[in-house]
Amino acid sequence: MNVDFALFIPEFVMAGMALVVLTVDLFLPQDRKHWLPYIALVGILGTMGSVFTIAGKSEELYGGLFLVDNFAVFFKVFLLAVGAFMVLASAEYVKKNLTRPGEFYGILLFSILAMMTMTAAGELLTAYISLELFSFSLYILASYAIHRPKSVEAGLKYILVGAFSSAILLYGLSLIYGSLGTTTFSGIADALAGNDDIPVAFLAGLVLVVVGFGFKITAVPFHMWAPDVYEGAPTPVTAYLAVASKAVSFALLLRLFAMAFGPAMDEWRPIIAGLAAATIVLGNLVAMAQHNIKRMLAYSSIGQAGYLLMGIAALSPLASNGLLFHIVGYSAANFAAFACIIAYENLTGKEEISDYAGLSRRQPFMALVLSGALFSLAGLPVFAGFATKFYLFAAVGNEGLLWLVIVAVAGSLVSLYYYLMVIKQIYLGEPEEDEPLRLSVSTVGLLGALGAAVVIFGVYPGPLINLIEKATAVLPMPV
Amino acid sequence: MLTAIVFLPAVGAILMALLARSDRQVRFLSLLITLSVLVLALVVWATIDLDDPNPQWVQRYQWISAFDVQYFLGVDGLSAPLLGLTGLLGVAAVLISWGIKHRTREFFFWLLILQTGITGVFVSLDLLLFFMFWEVELIPMFLLISIWGSGRREYSAMKFLLYTMLSSALMLAGMLVLYFSAGTFDMIALRDAPPSIALITAPGVFFLLLAAFAVKLPVWPFHTWLPDAHTDAPTAASVMLAGVMLKMGAYGIFRICISLFPEVARDYSDLLVTLAVVSVLYGAVMVFRQHDLKRLIAYSSISHMGFVLLGIASLGQVGMTGAAMQMFAHGTITAMLFMVAGLVYEKAHTRHIPDLGGLASRMPLLTIAFMIAGLAALGLPSMSGFVAEILIFLGSFGVYREATILAMFGLVLSAGYILWTAQRVFFGPEKPRFAAIGDVTLVEAAPLAGMIAAIMVVGIYPSFVTDFFDAGLAPIVDLLGAAGG
Numbered sequence: 001m002n003v004d005f006a007l008f009i010p011e012f013v014m015a016g017m018a019l020v021v022l023t024v025d026l027f028l029p030q031d032r033k034h035w036l037p038y039i040a041l042v043g044i045l046g047t048m049g050s051v052f053t054i055a056g057k058s059e060e061l062y063g064g065l066f067l068v069d070n071f072a073v074f075f076k077v078f079l080l081a082v083g084a085f086m087v088l089a090s091a092e093y094v095k096k097n098l099t100r101p102g103e104f105y106g107i108l109l110f111s112i113l114a115m116m117t118m119t120a121a122g123e124l125l126t127a128y129i130s131l132e133l134f135s136f137s138l139y140i141l142a143s144y145a146i147h148r149p150k151s152v153e154a155g156l157k158y159i160l161v162g163a164f165s166s167a168i169l170l171y172g173l174s175l176i177y178g179s180l181g182t183t184t185f186s187g188i189a190d191a192l193a194g195n196d197d198i199p200v201a202f203l204a205g206l207v208l209v210v211v212g213f214g215f216k217i218t219a220v221p222f223h224m225w226a227p228d229v230y231e232g233a234p235t236p237v238t239a240y241l242a243v244a245s246k247a248v249s250f251a252l253l254l255r256l257f258a259m260a261f262g263p264a265m266d267e268w269r270p271i272i273a274g275l276a277a278a279t280i281v282l283g284n285l286v287a288m289a290q291h292n293i294k295r296m297l298a299y300s301s302i303g304q305a306g307y308l309l310m311g312i313a314a315l316s317p318l319a320s321n322g323l324l325f326h327i328v329g330y331s332a333a334n335f336a337a338f339a340c341i342i343a344y345e346n347l348t349g350k351e352e353i354s355d356y357a358g359l360s361r362r363q364p365f366m367a368l369v370l371s372g373a374l375f376s377l378a379g380l381p382v383f384a385g386f387a388t389k390f391y392l393f394a395a396v397g398n399e400g401l402l403w404l405v406i407v408a409v410a411g412s413l414v415s416l417y418y419y420l421m422v423i424k425q426i427y428l429g430e431p432e433e434d435e436p437l438r439l440s441v442s443t444v445g446l447l448g449a450l451g452a453a454v455v456i457f458g459v460y461p462g463p464l465i466n467l468i469e470k471a472t473a474v475l476p477m478p479v
Numbered sequence: 480m481l482t483a484i485v486f487l488p489a490v491g492a493i494l495m496a497l498l499a500r501s502d503r504q505v506r507f508l509s510l511l512i513t514l515s516v517l518v519l520a521l522v523v524w525a526t527i528d529l530d531d532p533n534p535q536w537v538q539r540y541q542w543i544s545a546f547d548v549q550y551f552l553g554v555d556g557l558s559a560p561l562l563g564l565t566g567l568l569g570v571a572a573v574l575i576s577w578g579i580k581h582r583t584r585e586f587f588f589w590l591l592i593l594q595t596g597i598t599g600v601f602v603s604l605d606l607l608l609f610f611m612f613w614e615v616e617l618i619p620m621f622l623l624i625s626i627w628g629s630g631r632r633e634y635s636a637m638k639f640l641l642y643t644m645l646s647s648a649l650m651l652a653g654m655l656v657l658y659f660s661a662g663t664f665d666m667i668a669l670r671d672a673p674p675s676i677a678l679i680t681a682p683g684v685f686f687l688l689l690a691a692f693a694v695k696l697p698v699w700p701f702h703t704w705l706p707d708a709h710t711d712a713p714t715a716a717s718v719m720l721a722g723v724m725l726k727m728g729a730y731g732i733f734r735i736c737i738s739l740f741p742e743v744a745r746d747y748s749d750l751l752v753t754l755a756v757v758s759v760l761y762g763a764v765m766v767f768r769q770h771d772l773k774r775l776i777a778y779s780s781i782s783h784m785g786f787v788l789l790g791i792a793s794l795g796q797v798g799m800t801g802a803a804m805q806m807f808a809h810g811t812i813t814a815m816l817f818m819v820a821g822l823v824y825e826k827a828h829t830r831h832i833p834d835l836g837g838l839a840s841r842m843p844l845l846t847i848a849f850m851i852a853g854l855a856a857l858g859l860p861s862m863s864g865f866v867a868e869i870l871i872f873l874g875s876f877g878v879y880r881e882a883t884i885l886a887m888f889g890l891v892l893s894a895g896y897i898l899w900t901a902q903r904v905f906f907g908p909e910k911p912r913f914a915a916i917g918d919v920t921l922v923e924a925a926p927l928a929g930m931i932a933a934i935m936v937v938g939i940y941p942s943f944v945t946d947f948f949d950a951g952l953a954p955i956v957d958l959l960g961a962a963g964g
Contacts (some may be wrong), residue, residue: 136692275506318545360585375618387543391609394546397659407653413648420640428625428633461543 008147010051017043025102037091048080049284064184067122074471075119075251083112088262089339111137114247124173124183144234154232161225167214175205185260192263206316216249218302220279230298239338242301243331243396250291258475272313279306280411288418293353314399320472322392329388333376336450340370343443356431363437367426369451374419376454379412384457482553484519485599492591502583509587513569520566524559529950547663551605556951558601564810568722569594571926572715593619600727606654606664625711635707642704646694653687670738685743695728696784699758709777714821722814726806729787741962751792752882758785759889766896772820772830783809790871796956798874803948808863815852815930826916837909842918846905848927853897855934862938
């Protein structure tokens, strides 16, 4: 088989850089460890540059096992950007709270590598292996604060639930292979399209796959692990879980459902739509009762996963655009919120919602970014959240799932309430101390960039939508 | 040009927040910004061509092309005076807040953002853009009430927010149904080529949209947020709320409900008239039960907004012009009443009417201001309120005789409560505890003088404004005529 290894350049670069970080760590004296995040950042940016060598190509490797197309390129660039923000956001936190920064950044880079291959997977087992590499990185990262019992508990919980869901997923994959005799996405689609009655074993496998992914994307009722893990994990890792993990899982799901399961759409649409509705309702309702801001955001991100599932349930060109658009908008807003929370934790060590009382007087800039991010998550106009939700909901409505849109709009209204409770603390609460909080220059830059992204995607989404349209054009859509 | 008018306050607010070095600079910069907006708004108003029924000063760009969402701004005879009114009240709100000491920078920041939202509503010609601006105004108002308000401010702010949020969700639903039926959010295109509504019935959409506007206007029984919000808001927020924000509701009914659904409006005009009369009388009667000066004015607003709805529901040129006039007149009059109430509170430290009394000898200028605004509110000839009300009654009498007569009682009641209030607050024996308070300062008097000028000029020479409303409403009247009846 003739393989064009040039198409793997980004993956090679990333794997190499991950090893470089691990190796350099061995030789760096203790007082130079703060160089590590910058080395990791250089690695990520270098990889991002190398992605442009494969931009615009549309090729299959190993008989459809590994795909290089616009969809993969879009997500690679996006996820690398998330990774870069992640490194910037965690540098200060890691220095203060965690030991062994070398492995932290090394594992982080490996997880990015896993995400890159996940977006390119065109076959069930490649997808599964990438997912496992990604999950294992996250298991370690979640329990990285080994001196904090909560972090260890989070890691353990995450491993157990993750292993359980992987087993279910793998069983589902084997049923699909057993019934259709192929594991490539296009092969599955062909087998389904040529078959008038869909084998029962395939349906069982499909359900198990949905359940397995349900754990990863925190769909209700497979979400129970998320709040505990989100609360216990080191805060930057929580941000990473909430943003990168969701984004990449949905990228994979969208490719899987569009390219492989498309012909069986009538079978799975009600299941996905039902999951989406349950996820939206429960995530948003329970978020109202939270006092810890990380837990609150955990439930809110469950609700957001529900909105994203709507895009899968609708599965049309417009809905896929909406899904990608919402992933980007949600990621920007959620990351902005987490960047504020990380910075606040670095400064004060606090993470209860009531601790944010009077933030606007101690640190007005951070208050503004955090409020903007929360309003964006709620879907208020001007911010990205409105544009993305509008696009996604309208596309879903176009497919005739109007009831689901109504559920989602109601969920958004509820979500506004709990976001407002935080904003109320920020602007109306009386601060315990008056002295202003000082942010480092890099934090200001990070918050500014993310805050600007949240507004720009909301006000001028045109260029982003153009890119998204190019990315989703490669997915075959059921008619 | 319109973009400049809409976004100048917001951009200015951000620059001001970042650059101003002292509270003094904040105040002067805000004044500068609002004054320039006023000048620009007046230029637009003055250059409108009344013979052209199409929107003017149009700015139009594709925004989200997949859903044909446009950035589409324009003004016509209906929106131009409201644009001017917003500009005027923007300046007044800044001046009346000159004495704000608590978190000054933030206060003016949010006040300016608020102005962007309100102005945007009046000039958007794309439904989704309209909705966005409609929502923008929420957050600043919520914060203005809850941080700088008085009394149960957090409760009132939350109530305001919840009412508006829920109703605007209904509005968005209505707009989406329109979109799915017509494939566009363009108000002009929707007006010219009414879509056949497939998903739910046309009246269904009409009432979804009306719900949001009725809450904003407010119409009984959706009014309960208003007395709380107005009472507890700081003066500038009350001025903006009563002066222009309520008008957004009426404007929406004109621009969206009636323009897009003339038939439905005809079919359900009885219902609208009933709600209007109930609002007029309920508001007026409730006024007599109030002891808080601002709450009293708030209820009188409900009553006066009832007149607006009555004029709208008459669905004729005269009555609708009257309604639009009432929007403009009430904007200046009530804004002025709230300013006076705010000044009374600032100086006498109470708004409880039984505690007040005999202020006239201490603050003669403020008393004169209140009397002028009050007399205008009760419809004294030569003031703007009179023109508006006479047009409304002329327009509606032919169509709804009984309702008009009932509504006229509201006017009688308003004469009663205005004079009674004036007597209790400003006249009567001088009270010793107010011996030390002084009259208004120059900065405080300036916006009052501006309002008086607006009230008198429009009252004496109404065609300044009526010509514009006439021209702006003519296409809507034609639509109603085409809808039969």
